[in-house]
Amino acid sequence: MAKVVNCSKSNELKSEFKLGVIGCPIKHSVSPVIHRQFSQQFNHQIDYQKYLVEPENLTSFVSTFFTNSETQNLVKGLNVTLPHKQLVIDSLERLTEEASLCQSVNTIFVDQNGKLTGDTTDGRGLLYDLEQLDFAVSGKNILVVGAGGASQSILVALLKAGASIQLLNRTQDKAEILVERFSHLGKIATFSASAFGGSLKLDGVISSISEFNGPLMSSITSCIDSQTYFYDLNYGERAESFRQFALANQCERFADGLGMLIGQAAFSYQIWTGSLPDVNSVKL
Known part of the structure; x- marks a missing residue:
């Protein structure tokens, strides 16, 4: 059974959008706060909740959320966070091209043909933030640390944007699988400090792992300098x-x-909603 974590005050106005985020755990999520501020920019009435959904209940929850007759007149959508970004794929009817490439979903919606569709906006969100930070990835040597679901969700966007990727993971085999999967999109290889004739210099290091790994990171020290940009997907x-x-x-x-x-x-x-919010006005 999914548990609803109600983090917003009731709204007397009728909602136009039934939205939410699913994960396990989910209490830490600030997504309702963010989306409430987005809705205020457009005077949209939304009901955005966070839902604690155990993996074994994932398929039934998603199905019930989108077929509930009590909310049939509302536009519905879900965000997806850990550990469901790959697991939820089996609950969907269609994936966008980017989600299919990444094999990762963070956004669920009903498309114009009525199909339950998964997309990923993680890569787009990363590129947008890096642009705001004045770090353009095109032509840059970037190390991505980790080869799990979070890594998969950003590799496609980075490669399509023209970055050259070195992939560092605790288990080499897992990194090699991703290198093979994404090699048709651009330059990607498993990390080697001796690459480029021993003169590899990293312009950026992006960590996609949930917990810092000191021994793993010690292998990159010869490839970084004061100009290397460090970015952690955690916050x-x-x-x-x-x-x-x-x-x-x-x-x-x-x-x-x-x-x-x-x-x-x-x-x-x-x-x-069809409306792109101004991210700079969000306060957390």
Whole structure:
């Protein structure tokens, strides 16, 4: 049974949109706060909740959410967070091209043909935030740390934007699988400090792992300098160890993933409502 975590005050006006985010755990999510602020920009009336959904209940929850007759007149949509971004694919009728390439979904909507569709806006959110930070990825050597679901959701966007990717993961085999899967999209290889004749210099390092791994990161120290940009998909305290590693290696250019979180949310909101919010006005 899914548990509803009600994080918003009741709204006397009738909602136009029935929205939410599903995950396990989910209590930490700030998505309702973000989307409520988006809705105020357009005077939309939304009901956005966070739902604690166990993996074994995922398919039934998604089906019930979108077929509930009590909300049949509302536009419906779901955001998807860990651990469901890959698991939810089996509950959908169609994937967008990007979601199919990534094999990752963070946004569910009903398309114009009535099909339950999965998309991913994570990569778009990351690129938007990096642009805001004045870090264009085209032509840059970028190390992506991790080869899990979070990594898959951004690799397609980075490669399509023209980045050259080095992929570093605790288990080499998993990294090699992703390299093979995405090699047709651009330059991607497993990390090697001796690449380019031993002169590999990284323009950016993006961490997609949930917890900092010191021994893994120690292998890149010869490839970074004070101009290397460090970016953690985590935000707040969960990004602190990665930031400290950057500072210890004289790298002061660092950002956490809060901007990406808001950016991907904005693109999800656009899918559901047709309106792209101003992310710069969001206050958390």
